[in-house]
Amino acid sequence: MPKTEFPTGKATRDAYGKALLRLGKEMPELVVLDADLSKSTRTSKFQEAFPDRFFNIGIAEANMAGIAAGLASSGKVPFISSFACFLMNKAFDQLRMCVAYPNVNVKVAVTHAGISIGEDGPSQQGIEDVALALALPGFAVLVPADETAAEELVVAAAKHVGPAFIRLGRAEAPKVYREGEKFQIGGSKILRDGTDATIVANGLLVAEAAKAAGILEDEGLSVCVVDAYSVSPLDETALAAAARKTGAVVVAEEHLLDGGLGSRVAMALARLCPVPMEFVGLDNTYAESGGPQELLEKYRLTAPWIAEAARRAVSRKK
Amino acid sequence: MPCDSAKLELLKDKARAIRRWSCIMTAEAGSGHPGGSLSAADLLAVLYFHVMRHDPANPGWPDRDRFILSKGHACPALYAALYEAGYLKGVDLKTLRKLGSPLQGHPDKRKLPVLEASTGSLGQGLSVGIGMALAAKMDGRNYRTYVMLGDGECDEGQVWEAAMWAGAKKLDNLAAIVDYNKIQLDDFVKAIVDLEPLEDKWRAFNWDVQSIDGHDMEKIIEAFDRAAAVRGKPQVIIAHTIKGKGVSFMENKVKFHGVAPTKDELTKALAELDRA
Numbered sequence: 132m133p134k135t136e137f138p139t140g141k142a143t144r145d146a147y148g149k150a151l152l153r154l155g156k157e158m159p160e161l162v163v164l165d166a167d168l169s170k171s172t173r174t175s176k177f178q179e180a181f182p183d184r185f186f187n188i189g190i191a192e193a194n195m196a197g198i199a200a201g202l203a204s205s206g207k208v209p210f211i212s213s214f215a216c217f218l219m220n221k222a223f224d225q226l227r228m229c230v231a232y233p234n235v236n237v238k239v240a241v242t243h244a245g246i247s248i249g250e251d252g253p254s255q256q257g258i259e260d261v262a263l264a265l266a267l268p269g270f271a272v273l274v275p276a277d278e279t280a281a282e283e284l285v286v287a288a289a290k291h292v293g294p295a296f297i298r299l300g301r302a303e304a305p306k307v308y309r310e311g312e313k314f315q316i317g318g319s320k321i322l323r324d325g326t327d328a329t330i331v332a333n334g335l336l337v338a339e340a341a342k343a344a345g346i347l348e349d350e351g352l353s354v355c356v357v358d359a360y361s362v363s364p365l366d367e368t369a370l371a372a373a374a375r376k377t378g379a380v381v382v383a384e385e386h387l388l389d390g391g392l393g394s395r396v397a398m399a400l401a402r403l404c405p406v407p408m409e410f411v412g413l414d415n416t417y418a419e420s421g422g423p424q425e426l427l428e429k430y431r432l433t434a435p436w437i438a439e440a441a442r443r444a445v446s447r448k449k
Numbered sequence: 450m451p452c453d454s455a456k457l458e459l460l461k462d463k464a465r466a467i468r469r470w471s472c473i474m475t476a477e478a479g480s481g482h483p484g485g486s487l488s489a490a491d492l493l494a495v496l497y498f499h500v501m502r503h504d505p506a507n508p509g510w511p512d513r514d515r516f517i518l519s520k521g522h523a524c525p526a527l528y529a530a531l532y533e534a535g536y537l538k539g540v541d542l543k544t545l546r547k548l549g550s551p552l553q554g555h556p557d558k559r560k561l562p563v564l565e566a567s568t569g570s571l572g573q574g575l576s577v578g579i580g581m582a583l584a585a586k587m588d589g590r591n592y593r594t595y596v597m598l599g600d601g602e603c604d605e606g607q608v609w610e611a612a613m614w615a616g617a618k619k620l621d622n623l624a625a626i627v628d629y630n631k632i633q634l635d636d637f638v639k640a641i642v643d644l645e646p647l648e649d650k651w652r653a654f655n656w657d658v659q660s661i662d663g664h665d666m667e668k669i670i671e672a673f674d675r676a677a678a679v680r681g682k683p684q685v686i687i688a689h690t691i692k693g694k695g696v697s698f699m700e701n702k703v704k705f706h707g708v709a710p711t712k713d714e715l716t717k718a719l720a721e722l723d724r725a
């Protein structure tokens with residue numbers, strides 16, 4: 132029986148801190164930069180263990196991205212971290228000019244992505260970061276669902292030669308995967324198979340997608356759930372196969388509908404296997420302050436809304 | 450490093466060559482930025498033919514000094530300096546800005562790997578230079594990193610983020626050069642955003658500051674030598690220059706920031722440069 136409920140695990144940012152410690156031992160060239168949020172991003176763990184390879188740049192995200200590019204050009208493997216909204220919005224031109232365009236080996240690990248950061252409100256909620264990362268040619272764009280995926284993908288990003296973006300959350304994340312599960316850049320995971328519809332999700336919404344599949348199963352619909360943790364490169368083959376088999380697709384993400392996973396999947400399927408599609412995400416709006424779960428419910432990012440979208444997609448099948 | 454008269458002559462020749470090429474390349478392209486290329490020519494000549502340790506036969510030498518042209522639009526002068534130094538073998542300088550050329554309109558490290566950084570969006574080079582200087586410290590290498598900024602470029606906040614960090618961290622293997630030619634794109638710097646007191650600004654950020662005539666070879670050499678000996682502070686050389694220097698009708702003209710000389714103007718420019 133595929134699972135629809137998962138135990139609560141650690142936040143993906145905690146897994147990032149853990150992965151950096153692991154990598155710090157293996158990779159002497161690894162360096163970590165932060166912009167005065169190291170306690171929140173968990174890079175402070177790395178600082179404690181490897182003080183000579185950690186640099187706090189202060190509240191100067193653009194400067195941080197540029198410095199990282201210089202370090203990478205000199206043989207280091209820098210990870211830079213801040214909240215998703217600050218790093219991607221304030222350093223976008225630097226990521227474009229100094230990292231993506233010259234294809235420099237910098238890793239961008241952002242935390243506090245999405246609205247599930249809760250009470251701090253929209254100024255701190257990254258809701259456009261994936262769209263921005265996708266607009267950087269050559270970047271691997273990774274959105275892990277839980278601590279296991281996050282740790283493995285941070286390691287994969289570190290070993291990958293080229294720029295990478297990893298999106299991490301503040302909230303405790305349901306533990307979707309067993310320890311030891313493997314993830315790779317360009318990969319995806321099928322959590323459950325199905326024949327009537329496919330739900331594609333990533334990040335925190337993978338667990339919601341699985342829950343939605345459980346709701347739909349009780350109504351007699353057999354639903355496939357795909358974790359598209361690698362938004363770029365996207366596992367188009369797996370997605371097209373799922374679309375072909377089920378004939379209806381929902382994409383769910385904790386991000387603006389514009390320019391995120393939904394648009395990438397839609398573009399791929401429009402080409403490879405057009406089927407009725409529905410989208411779950413933040414719809415042309417900022418969120419607000421509130422509890423993480425309250426916000427996810429109010430902004431319609433939870434299982435019942437995903438299930439509703441799936442019913443709509445299925446009803447549109449010819 | 451002391452400099453004899455033969456060396457001075459060589460530097461003047463190289464500066465002239467950089468100016469000639471900057472005019473030829475932009476005229477050939479029909480676009481580009483001659484003004485800020487000409488103002489930087491003497492500084493580049495001293496850097497590439499006297500100050501920096503580098504080896505055209507081994508461009509990837511890990512201990513080479515680094516140079517970043519943060520004011521990337523002045524790349525004709527940089528391409529010319531690299532060419533004169535013996536890099537760019539087999540590259541035709543007259544392909545500047547043409548389809549397929551490694552000599553992109555602004556420096557592109559991917560197309561021209563000898564470049565240390567891709568620039569063209571102003572304000573970013575000093576940060577990249579910090580990363581290189583930091584890596585040198587970590588690896589115990591003694592190369593120095595040089596970053597050339599425009600005066601207009603100093604409007605960018607990131608320049609001061611970088612200046613603040615490098616000063617606070619005492620990055621003494623890093624030097625900035627401000628090509629203070631008093632003109633930016635739309636107008637004179639004073640009319641857009643006056644930078645004065647510029648020395649005080651850098652000093653307040655804990656930099657070693659020198660102001661020089663950026664067209665006086667001996668003064669330029671002296672300043673770089675002095676800078677290299679400073680310990681515990683990054684160094685800035687504020688080089689007072691003339692935009693369009695060396696071509697009378699371009700000198701101090703806002704227009705020639707981003708307008709290439711016509712064929713006729715090129716002929717006149719080259720004649721003047723050859724006479725000088």
Ligand SMILES: Cc1ncc(C[n+]2csc(CCOP(=O)(O)OP(=O)(O)O)c2C)c(N)n1
Nearest residue numbers: 485522569570571599600601602632633634
């Ligand atoms: C971020 C950014 N904004 C605007 C421009 C367009 N631009 C190109 S050159 C220039 C003026 C630069 O003036 P300055 O730094 O004084 O250069 P110089 O006079 O030495 O040529 C401007 C505004 C740019 N390249 N980058």
